Amino acid sequence: MxxxxxxxxxxxxxxxxxxxxxxxxxxxxxxxxxxxxxxxxxxxxxxxxxxxxxxxxxxxxxxxxxxxxxxxxxxxxxxxxxxxxxxxxxxxxxxxxxxxxxxxxxxEPAELIATVKSLLRLRHAEQEMRLRADQLAEADRRKDEFLAMLAHELRNPLAAIMTAIGILERKSSDDAKEVRMRSIIHRQTHHLARLVDDLLDVSRITRGKVQLRRERMDLRTVLQQVFTLIRPVSEGRELRLETSLPDFPLWLQADATRLEQVFMNLLDNATKYTDAGGAVSVQASQEGVDGSARAVVRIQDTGIGIPANKLPAIFELFSQVDESLERTRGGLGIGLTLVRNLVELHGGTISASSPGVGRGSEFVVKLPLTVAPPALASTTIASDESKRHRRILLVEDNSDARQALKDLLELWGHQVEVAQDGMNGVARALEARPDLALVDIGLPGLDGYRVAQELRARVGQAIRLVAITGYGGPEDRHRALQAGFDHHLVKPVKPDELDRLLTDL
Structure with a gap:
């Protein structure tokens, strides 16, 4: 009724x-x-x-x-x-x-009743659709919470593994097999870390929650960094990596980290879908002038190619070129979706082409260029003081991650105190008065945010605070800075990245 x-x-x-x-x-x-x-x-x-x-x-x-x-x-x-x-x-x-x-x-009464029935049917259908939309929104919210928790739980063991391999790689070895095993662990850990990041990033992008941290940068610098990271991968897969960069800068107003993510995904795909003995080529150039000038990066491979019927949907979420039961090439089918969205957020375009199965493929990224920055009058050189050994407090509840990071910091010559929970962390900070505290966010009892707030209230700016956490969204970074942290690092933190941060501080 x-x-x-x-x-x-x-x-x-x-x-x-x-x-x-x-x-x-x-x-x-x-x-x-x-x-x-x-x-x-x-x-x-x-x-x-x-x-x-x-x-x-x-x-x-x-x-x-x-x-x-x-x-x-x-x-x-x-x-x-x-x-x-x-x-x-x-x-x-x-x-x-x-x-x-x-x-x-x-x-007529019949006309009135029929019209009323029709409108009530429409209203009922709308209510069902609205209820379904609410249910989907709730499911999406739960999915996001699950992904954030999953990333946190995956990043903790990844952090311990990455730190441990960072220590091992700093020790020379005459055992060729041991060196190979270290290299395998290093590559696969970084690969797993990228999969975790891609999974979260594609979720954020589809909800419009990714914000670029733009700065003036030379695209060649990003590409050279990517080449350094991908070269061991290509050599491990017995591939030739051929690169060609212009002898002049390609200035962009862009997020360097996100562009590195774009080209790492594209090159990782190129090496993954190319058999041993093949080649991957990267060429960067400029097209157009003045306001229409664009940087053009072409990534070509001699791999398995892309079937014509797959090309129109190659950038769609969960699209896979390799759909065989063996799934020998791996992947989640989200990398190219992430790449396209990140390129478009930068105001650029990406396209894919292939002559056919077994004949390789080509991806072309075009990004708008900006005006070159003015020349610097002088170069500032870091002082010896910036590289001094520091007194560091490490607050981390994961025992493996805590021990591995402590060992790495001590290997670099720092004096390290540790605490396994927030309350103990605050007490140790007040007692030992360290120069810097590396604080996990997901701590038992007193979480990392409250640790930061407590230390800021009791010692002010006399200590530098760095959040090291598995929660890596923009909202997590904002919350960390609001709580009093100076920096926010996402697990697993690369040893080189941590070393640069300690030097800069």
Whole structure:
């Protein structure tokens, strides 16, 4: 049984409509003015309003418009009726004002009932769709929470492994097999870390939550860094890596970290889909001049190629070139989606082409160039003081990660105190007065945010605070800085990255 609000200032007409609706099994509420109709609609939330156009205060068009404008009543179905305003332009005006149907009087009872049934069916379908949308939104929220927790749980062991291999790589070995094993662990750990980052980043991008940290930079610097990282991978897969960069800078206003992510994904794909003995080529150049100038990066491989029917959807989420049961090439099918979105966030474009299966492929990234920066008058050289050994407090509840990072810091010559929870961390900081504290966020008892707040309140700026955490979203970074941290690092932290941070501090 539906609840229907019947609005008409003529007693006889209102009574007739009410009787027809009640005989059809509906519950009917009556109103004689537009103001009363709006009040009852707000209070009772009927399923449908049968609304006469000619009313003594507000006309039916205005009532319908106000019902649609209010979030509380916007979903109520509205049917206009009128014996006076029956021309086509009046019906159009009624529908434009927010009505879902328009009946001219006199009408047959069957016509009224059929129209009411139709509108109630539509309203029921809308309610089902709205409920489904709410359920999907809730499921999406839960997914995001799960991904954030999953990343945190995966990054903790990754941090310990990456730090440990960083220590091992600093010790020479004459055992060729041991060197190979270290290299394998290093490559696979970094690969797993990239998969975790890609999984989270694609979720953030689809929700519009990725913000670029733009700065003026030379694209060649990013590409050279990527070449350094990918060269061991290509050599391990017995591939030739051929690179060609211009002898002039390619200035961009861009997020260097995100662009490194773009080209690492593309080159990792190129090496992954190219068999041993093949080649991967990277060429960077400039096209256009002045305001239309763009940097162009072409990545070509001699790999398995892309079937013609796969090319149109190659950048879609979960799209896979290798769909065989063996899945020998691996991957989650999210890397190219992430790449496309990051390139587009920079105002650029990316395209893919392939002559066919077994004949390789080419990806072309184009990014808008910016004006070259002015030449620096002088170069500032870091002082010896910036590289001095420091007194460091490490607050980390994961025992393996804590021990590995402590060993690495001590290998660099720092004096390290450790604490395994937030309360102990605050106590050790107040007692030992370290120069710097590396603090995990997900600590038992007193979390990292509260540790930072407590130390800022009690020792002020006398200590530098660095958050090291598995939670890596922009909102997590913002919250860390708001709590009092000077820097926010996401696990697993690369040893070189940590070393640079300690030097800069």
């Amino acid at each position: 539906a609840t229907i609000l019947n609005v008409n200032d003529t007693d006889a007409s209102r009574y007739l409509v009410t009787r027809i609706l009640e005989m059809a099994g509906h519950r009917v509420i009556e109103a004689a003015t537009g103001g009363e109709a709006l009040r009852l609609a707000q209070e009772l939330r009927p399923d449908l309003v049968v609304l006469d156009v000619q009313l003594p205060d507000l006309n039916g068009y205005e009532v319908a418009a106000r019902l649609r404008a209010s979030p509380e009543t916007a979903s109520i179905a509205v049917m206009h009726t009128s014996a006076t305003f029956i021309t086509a332009d009046k019906r159009v005006l009624g529908l434009d004002s927010g009505a879902d149907a328009y009946l001219t009087q006199p009408f």
